[in-house]
Amino acid sequence: MLHRYPRLHHGLNRLGWYFLTFVVAITINFFLPRMGPSSPVDILMSKASSTMDSAAARNKEETYLKEFGLAKLADDGSILRDQEGKPLKASLLSQFFNYLLMSARGDLGSSIIQHPKKVSEIIATAIPWTLALQVPTVMIGWIVGNLLGALAAYKRGVFDRVFYPLSLLISAIPPFCFGIILIYIFGITLRWFPAMGGYDDGLMPTLSWNFVVSASYYYFLPFMSIFLIVLGGQAIGMRSMCIYELGTDYVKYAKQLGIKESKILMYMFRNAMLPQLTGLALALGTMVGGALLTEMIFSYPGIGMAMLTAIQSSDYPVIQGCTLLITVCVLVANFSVDILIGFLDPRIKVQQTSGKGA
Amino acid sequence: MLISLLKNPAFILGMGLFIGTLALAIFPPLFMNLDTINRVGPPFQPPSSQFFLGTDQMGLDMFAILVAGLKSSLYAGFLAGIIATTLGTLIGVYGGYKGGLVDDLLTSATNIFLVIPNLIVLILLSASIKDGRSLTLISVIIGCTTWTWTARAVRAQSASLRSRDHVNLARINGFGTFTIVMKHILPYLLSYVFMVFILQTASGILAEASISMLGLGPYDTVSLGKILYESKKSEALIDGAWWAFVPAMVLITVMVFALYVINTSMESVFNPRLRK
Numbered sequence: 093m094l095h096r097y098p099r100l101h102h103g104l105n106r107l108g109w110y111f112l113t114f115v116v117a118i119t120i121n122f123f124l125p126r127m128g129p130s131s132p133v134d135i136l137m138s139k140a141s142s143t144m145d146s147a148a149a150r151n152k153e154e155t156y157l158k159e160f161g162l163a164k165l166a167d168d169g170s171i172l173r174d175q176e177g178k179p180l181k182a183s184l185l186s187q188f189f190n191y192l193l194m195s196a197r198g199d200l201g202s203s204i205i206q207h208p209k210k211v212s213e214i215i216a217t218a219i220p221w222t223l224a225l226q227v228p229t230v231m232i233g234w235i236v237g238n239l240l241g242a243l244a245a246y247k248r249g250v251f252d253r254v255f256y257p258l259s260l261l262i263s264a265i266p267p268f269c270f271g272i273i274l275i276y277i278f279g280i281t282l283r284w285f286p287a288m289g290g291y292d293d294g295l296m297p298t299l300s301w302n303f304v305v306s307a308s309y310y311y312f313l314p315f316m317s318i319f320l321i322v323l324g325g326q327a328i329g330m331r332s333m334c335i336y337e338l339g340t341d342y343v344k345y346a347k348q349l350g351i352k353e354s355k356i357l358m359y360m361f362r363n364a365m366l367p368q369l370t371g372l373a374l375a376l377g378t379m380v381g382g383a384l385l386t387e388m389i390f391s392y393p394g395i396g397m398a399m400l401t402a403i404q405s406s407d408y409p410v411i412q413g414c415t416l417l418i419t420v421c422v423l424v425a426n427f428s429v430d431i432l433i434g435f436l437d438p439r440i441k442v443q444q445t446s447g448k449g450a
Numbered sequence: 451m452l453i454s455l456l457k458n459p460a461f462i463l464g465m466g467l468f469i470g471t472l473a474l475a476i477f478p479p480l481f482m483n484l485d486t487i488n489r490v491g492p493p494f495q496p497p498s499s500q501f502f503l504g505t506d507q508m509g510l511d512m513f514a515i516l517v518a519g520l521k522s523s524l525y526a527g528f529l530a531g532i533i534a535t536t537l538g539t540l541i542g543v544y545g546g547y548k549g550g551l552v553d554d555l556l557t558s559a560t561n562i563f564l565v566i567p568n569l570i571v572l573i574l575l576s577a578s579i580k581d582g583r584s585l586t587l588i589s590v591i592i593g594c595t596t597w598t599w600t601a602r603a604v605r606a607q608s609a610s611l612r613s614r615d616h617v618n619l620a621r622i623n624g625f626g627t628f629t630i631v632m633k634h635i636l637p638y639l640l641s642y643v644f645m646v647f648i649l650q651t652a653s654g655i656l657a658e659a660s661i662s663m664l665g666l667g668p669y670d671t672v673s674l675g676k677i678l679y680e681s682k683k684s685e686a687l688i689d690g691a692w693w694a695f696v697p698a699m700v701l702i703t704v705m706v707f708a709l710y711v712i713n714t715s716m717e718s719v720f721n722p723r724l725r726k
Contacts (some may be wrong), residue, residue, distance in 0.1 A: 112558075121574065169516065266659065266703065268678070272678075377569075400664060401627055406577075415574055419570055423565065
């Protein structure tokens with residue numbers, strides 16, 4: 093049946109794959125941190141126990157154990173204990189199912205350092221910054237980079253000779269180094285832009301005019317830092333794709349027919365764009381990793397910074413929440429690119445309707 | 451082949467830069483008294499004739515630390531590169547040659563791990579190993595998380611060799627999978643695998659720097675990433691103490707750039723379609 097709707101078939105197929113990837117990712121996200129020796133409850137208890145008597149400590153431990161889903165529960169919801177009165181630890185597998193259930197409800201546990209603050213709260217205040225910084229940057233960087241790359245391949249001459257080595261150099265600089273260079277030149281030496289943070293100290297994050305102005309002023313440097321790197325990398329790829337396309341018969345034919353340059357450029361762009369999109373899907377993970385480091389360098393109040401703070405204070409639930417969220421975002425972005433490819437790639441339509449792939 | 455490689459200016463440039471960084475890591479400790487443990491002066495002293503690169507936030511000789519850091523970064527890059535290339539090549543060649551269900555399973559696993567950002571896996575693993583996070587362990591972890599690119603690329607190459615005549619002939623003659631892969635498939639991929647190794651080394655150096663910048667660096671030694679982390683933590687950037695971070699940044703960039711250039715120049719020589 094589905095082979096009548098090739099794009100739907102393609103989409104469902106990809107959805108299945110991404111779901112499988114998600115399952116693997118969430119499993120890794122659960123098990124890797126548990127390879128370490130200490131559980132969050134032990135850390136919290138060692139912080140709290142000095143000031144409490146044994147009954148209070150016991151109560152506290154019970155709430156913590158329930159909160160993190162670590163204990164074996166009786167039917168009435170109380171914690172089962174062995175003969176010595178020590179709470180029975182739930183098996184790793186049932187802890188895992190607990191974790192899945194809690195995550196599905198959006199409950200990622202609570203921070204150890206800022207207890208009882210929820211991880212989801214910490215993430216909710218950080219995620220708008222990260223999304224606002226990364227989504228437009230990667231998208232605009234991709235579009236502008238590809239256009240410039242195609243133009244460089246088509247025009248050659250002076251433009252290409254300046255543009256190509258420049259993009260090569262930019263794309264070789266590691267993202268975090270590039271951020272540091274921009275801060276040092278424009279933030280510290282020239283003082284054109286603020287070097288650190290997301291907005292002026294005295295302001296509260298609200299939708300007031302002052303705040304928006306201040307935030308966009310702080311936005312510029314981190315934006316440029318990620319944008320230029322994405323642009324450089326994409327432009328190099330597109331340039332070599334287009335040089336290859338220029339040698340093909342259809343371009344030569346179109347030129348001889350006297351078709352307008354801009355139209356030929358459109359044809360070429362469409363053909364060269366598909367491999368570039370696939371490349372984008374594969375590179376997204378690395379790109380997002382680099383962008384997170386950029387956030388940390390600028391002390392930008394997003395997920396990257398939240399994760400850095402958590403790592404420095406060994407706040408495992410927060411680290412885990414951040415990594416899970418980033419993975420999910422990367423998967424969603426990848427899935428969207430894949431669906432887009434399904435609409436743009438004529439081969440998917442042909443392959444399915446000829447009955448081969450159904 | 452080797453001669454045309456040596457005639458390629460890009461290859462010479464890349465090799466020159468890379469050998470230069472290698473020399474910087476190897477020779478100064480032999481001829482100079484480089485002390486990375488004791489303080490030699492007040493913190494953040496600008497470069498002087500006695501200390502080429504001034505002092506860091508603790509008052510240690512920046513040049514000595516930089517040389518030691520460079521050595522660690524190179525070590526991490528090579529170790530991670532060797533592990534990732536070996537893993538990726540084995541998985542890729544085996545899947546590509548075998549085909550069928552084994553190939554499907556290996557390709558699926560590769561694709562799944564390709565999408566999950568490897569910095570995330572690195573962070574999770576490094577954060578859970580709180581004690582004993584040595585440089586070697588970090589490099590092994592990096593190698594075990596970055597093999598996916600290699601596996602994917604090598605599989606495509608190996609699958610195209612599967613139905614070649616000489617491979618079929620070997621199969622008809624009753625050779626086992628291991629012999630065929632080692633004797634009749636790998637030799638055709640060697641130049642390719644070597645180029646992949648260069649890229650994996652570059653990404654190993656970058657990954658070590660990234661993870662160290664997050665404060666998850668090795669406890670037993672300095673590395674270029676750790677120098678950057680310390681300089682950020684001690685606010686050298688805000689104070690304008692450029693000698694605390696610029697040299698480390700330049701070295702990382704030069705190493706990665708040199709390896710990229712070597713890779714592209716080798717590709718232009720080895721790939722017949724790009725040869726003029």
